[in-house]
Amino acid sequence: MNFILKKLTTMIITLLVLSFLSFAAFEMVGDPVATILGTNATPEAAAELRAELGLDRPLPVRYGSWLVDFFRGDWGESYIYHIPVRDMIHEKFVITVTLTLMGFFLAVLMAIPIGLYSARREGQWIDRAITVLSQILMAIPPFFVAILLTIFFGLLLKIFTPGTFVSYQDNLGKFVGYMIFPAISIALPRIAMTVKMLRTTVLGEMQKDYIRTAYSRGHSRQTALKQHAFKNGLLPVITFLAANMAEMLAGCIVIEQIFSVPGIGRLLMTSISSRDIPTVEAIVMILALWVMIVHFIGELLNDAVDPRLHG
Amino acid sequence: MAETVQKNKILEVRNVSTSYTIRHSALGGKKLQHVLHDVSFDLYEGEALGLVGESGSGKTTLARAILGFLPSYEGTITHYSKRPQVIFQDPYTALNPARTVGWILEEPLRVYGKYDGAERKRRIIDMLEQVGLSEEYLNRRPSELSGGQRQRVSIAAALIVRPRFIVADEPVSALDVTIQAQILQLLADMREKFGLSYLFISHDLNVVYQLCDRVIVMRKGVIVEEGGIDTIFAAPQHPYTRELVEASDNPKIL
Amino acid sequence: MKKLFEKHNNWFFRAGFVITAFMLLMILIGQFWTPYEPSAMDASAKGLAPSLSHLFGTDKFGRDIFSRVMEGAGSTLLIAFFVVLIGASAGVLIGAVTGYCGGIVDEILMRICDGITAFPSVMLALIIIAVLGPGKWNVIWVLAILFIPSFARVVRTEFSRIKKQNYISLAKLQGVGPLRIIIRHMLPNAFPVLLPAISIGFNNAVLAEASMSFLGVGVSVNEVSLGRMLNDSQNYILRGLPWYALFVGLTIALLILGFSLLGEGLQKNNEG
Numbered sequence: 001m002n003f004i005l006k007k008l009t010t011m012i013i014t015l016l017v018l019s020f021l022s023f024a025a026f027e028m029v030g031d032p033v034a035t036i037l038g039t040n041a042t043p044e045a046a047a048e049l050r051a052e053l054g055l056d057r058p059l060p061v062r063y064g065s066w067l068v069d070f071f072r073g074d075w076g077e078s079y080i081y082h083i084p085v086r087d088m089i090h091e092k093f094v095i096t097v098t099l100t101l102m103g104f105f106l107a108v109l110m111a112i113p114i115g116l117y118s119a120r121r122e123g124q125w126i127d128r129a130i131t132v133l134s135q136i137l138m139a140i141p142p143f144f145v146a147i148l149l150t151i152f153f154g155l156l157l158k159i160f161t162p163g164t165f166v167s168y169q170d171n172l173g174k175f176v177g178y179m180i181f182p183a184i185s186i187a188l189p190r191i192a193m194t195v196k197m198l199r200t201t202v203l204g205e206m207q208k209d210y211i212r213t214a215y216s217r218g219h220s221r222q223t224a225l226k227q228h229a230f231k232n233g234l235l236p237v238i239t240f241l242a243a244n245m246a247e248m249l250a251g252c253i254v255i256e257q258i259f260s261v262p263g264i265g266r267l268l269m270t271s272i273s274s275r276d277i278p279t280v281e282a283i284v285m286i287l288a289l290w291v292m293i294v295h296f297i298g299e300l301l302n303d304a305v306d307p308r309l310h311g
Numbered sequence: 312m313a314e315t316v317q318k319n320k321i322l323e324v325r326n327v328s329t330s331y332t333i334r335h336s337a338l339g340g341k342k343l344q345h346v347l348h349d350v351s352f353d354l355y356e357g358e359a360l361g362l363v364g365e366s367g368s369g370k371t372t373l374a375r376a377i378l379g380f381l382p383s384y385e386g387t388i389t390h391y392s393k394r395p396q397v398i399f400q401d402p403y404t405a406l407n408p409a410r411t412v413g414w415i416l417e418e419p420l421r422v423y424g425k426y427d428g429a430e431r432k433r434r435i436i437d438m439l440e441q442v443g444l445s446e447e448y449l450n451r452r453p454s455e456l457s458g459g460q461r462q463r464v465s466i467a468a469a470l471i472v473r474p475r476f477i478v479a480d481e482p483v484s485a486l487d488v489t490i491q492a493q494i495l496q497l498l499a500d501m502r503e504k505f506g507l508s509y510l511f512i513s514h515d516l517n518v519v520y521q522l523c524d525r526v527i528v529m530r531k532g533v534i535v536e537e538g539g540i541d542t543i544f545a546a547p548q549h550p551y552t553r554e555l556v557e558a559s560d561n562p563k564i565l
Numbered sequence: 566m567k568k569l570f571e572k573h574n575n576w577f578f579r580a581g582f583v584i585t586a587f588m589l590l591m592i593l594i595g596q597f598w599t600p601y602e603p604s605a606m607d608a609s610a611k612g613l614a615p616s617l618s619h620l621f622g623t624d625k626f627g628r629d630i631f632s633r634v635m636e637g638a639g640s641t642l643l644i645a646f647f648v649v650l651i652g653a654s655a656g657v658l659i660g661a662v663t664g665y666c667g668g669i670v671d672e673i674l675m676r677i678c679d680g681i682t683a684f685p686s687v688m689l690a691l692i693i694i695a696v697l698g699p700g701k702w703n704v705i706w707v708l709a710i711l712f713i714p715s716f717a718r719v720v721r722t723e724f725s726r727i728k729k730q731n732y733i734s735l736a737k738l739q740g741v742g743p744l745r746i747i748i749r750h751m752l753p754n755a756f757p758v759l760l761p762a763i764s765i766g767f768n769n770a771v772l773a774e775a776s777m778s779f780l781g782v783g784v785s786v787n788e789v790s791l792g793r794m795l796n797d798s799q800n801y802i803l804r805g806l807p808w809y810a811l812f813v814g815l816t817i818a819l820l821i822l823g824f825s826l827l828g829e830g831l832q833k834n835n836e837g
Contacts (some may be wrong), residue, residue, distance in 0.1 A: 394740070404730050424740050
């Protein structure tokens with residue numbers, strides 16, 4: 001309990017510090033008045049807009065009211081498109097979360113059978129091949145996987161056409177179909193890491209006393225693997241991947257760019273270059289929240305798996 | 312021997328107590344646990360004092376307090392010599408694994424800062440020979456030495472700053488019996504040669520008997536008996552001391 | 566060197582060593598000699614496929630991609646080098662002090678590290694660069710600062726373990742000062758864990774630079790780097806000239822693979 005409280009406090013403080021810093025930084029760089037009115041606006045018009053946007057108030061006050069508004073669900077209005085940021089982000093957010101979750105489940109679904117198979121064939125050539133391959137795949141950046149997939153499946157096999165993204169609101173089937181390759185790009189290094197981790201965990205479990213007992217009771221190696229090692233190996237895998245969700249999200253920003261997926265990462269990049277500060281601030285806050293929550297869940301799972309870690 | 316009033320004190324320990332709080336549950340319920348309780352004794356120049364007790368008797372805590380490693384304790388500990396040096400039980404953690412024997416022995420002299428390189432080198436080689444090792448060990452690392460050799464280097468490292476007082480915390484208990492005898496002999500020789508005082512901590516009365524003039528028996532943080540080594544062996548007063556004497560399977564009473 | 570090989574007798578280390586050595590050699594050569602002038606345009610050789618005269622082909626301006634990759638890899642490696650140098654130095658300093666002293670300073674610094682490491686460094690870096698503006702040195706400073714916690718944590722854990730060893734008590738007793746204890750007595754014992762951390766640091770730095778420059782928030786437009794080239798090459802993929810992206814990506818992947826295998830190999834040795 002103590003541990004959870006401590007983690008929660010750290011999380012909230014980090015979130016506040018980070019959001020304040022990014023708020024302050026973005027307020028300092030871009031002059032939104034210039035962004036909106038252009039450079040040849042009259043000083044009167046500029047002052048009027050400044051007052052209208054509340055920019056004449058001191059920074060901490062602005063941050064405070066921005067934060068309150070944010071948690072009330074009012075994320076401000078885009079300087080560029082003049083529509084509520086919330087409406088703009090909503091669809092993009094769903095797209096990116098879908099991509100991350102697809103990557104996550106792909107990793108779970110692929111890594112568990114492969115990892116278990118590798119553990120079952122310990123020392124045989126297939127196990128060695130899997131180990132070598134996963135060691136190499138682990139080190140391959142997602143964007144390179146994305147490039148290879150685009151070239152191979154997009155240009156050579158013509159299974160999908162890069163750049164023909166369809167939103168889930170228009171055609172769910174096509175949407176999921178298009179998202180498969182981006183999801184693979186994100187998942188592949190994670191699959192490799194997870195396979196390696198699972199194999200080590202399962203083989204470690206096999207050495208433990210209760211598995212030996214199961215053996216001596218006449219269970220075969222296969223049954224022992226299935227009944228005990230699997231159960232005790234599964235939770236660490238999910239914990240590991242949950243802790244990796246934050247990295248996967250960061251990976252999404254790059255992957256969206258390569259596959260032209262209009263997700264939150266792409267919106268972030270365009271908002272940054274067009275100095276659309278309300279949008280950038282909201283996205284940063286959402287990403288930070290997401291990372292913190294995912295981390296927190298990871299920590300909780302970790303604690304559930306191995307409470308000894310925290311005395 | 313302890314009655315010779317003329318001798319100079321080298322260490323004075325007065326009413327030293329330490330304790331820690333143990334927590335019974337997460338909700339509270341703290342309890343004060345004594346590690347040392349009102350410990351007082353003196354150590355005289357040239358004397359070898361044995362400190363005997365089972366593990367958990369507080370003897371290592373007492374040693375740490377004397378060496379200045381304990382952040383806080385009640386009572387007073389007064390040194391009448393410059394800083395004591397120490398020889399640890401485990402020769403495997405007492406020597407810096409990343410450094411050579413030569414470096415380890417030179418370091419205290421470098422810090423002392425009064426000798427030039429040639430003089431330091433001369434002193435190191437001299438000290439190595441004193442402890443029964445030769446110049447060729449200078450460039451060896453601790454991982455290349457045996458347990459006995461490491462303990463010899465530890466002794467050399469303790470003696471190289473020419474201390475008058477050495478605290479030896481179970482210096483032979485991690486070694487084989489034959490090596491034990493060699494190291495004990497070396498400690499006895501060094502004592503004679505350099506006029507050292509020892510506080511010799513051990514759980515083994517036999518080992519203490521071979522080196523010490525006087526013994527303090529500790530149990531649960533309290534001194535239960537104190538006296539000349541022969542007196543203790545011949546006529547132990549406290550039941551616990553009697554137990555220890557009987558347990559020492561080979562009482563070498565003269 | 567021979568000793569290093571005897572000590573790290575596993576295929577991770579060997580493979581990592583071979584790959585990294587090869588890449589470093591190519592980069593080193595690229596500093597003095599490239600097959601073509603990297604920025605020289607050749608109107609008669611636009612968009613060529615890989616061939617013997619142009620190993621990696623040419624781009625739409627007729628520039629030799631192999632030469633450009635050699636140059637870009639050097640720039641990326643230099644960025645990674647400074648990131649690791651600054652990050653590791655500061656990390657060692659902070660980790661050593663907190664590990665040696667412990668207490669409240671340790672607690673606060675480690676909380677800050679926790680907070681920073683919770684976020685993927687690429688994500689934080691691109692937000693900061695968005696504020697500071699792109700540029701080689703901006704990338705170096707941002708990444709270096711973001712990498713400090715990972716080094717600090719490794720060193721701190723090791724230092725708080727070493728602190729409890731008897732030889733440190735002995736050094737204190739011999740009158741060795743705290744600074745000297747940290748630098749001369751403890752630091753050499755922390756190298757076995759620092760080496761793999763440095764190798765992994767290179768891995769992460771190359772990856773971060775490539776990702777950031779690819780997104781346009783890394784080095785500035787007129788600077789060269791692998792990530793920058795990846796950004797350029799992206800437009801070629803859909804126009805049926807995929808090898809530019811392929812070779813740049815392959816170079817990045819090999820650099821990262823080399824460092825990661827090397828780090829893994831060094832770590833394996835510590836586990837015994």
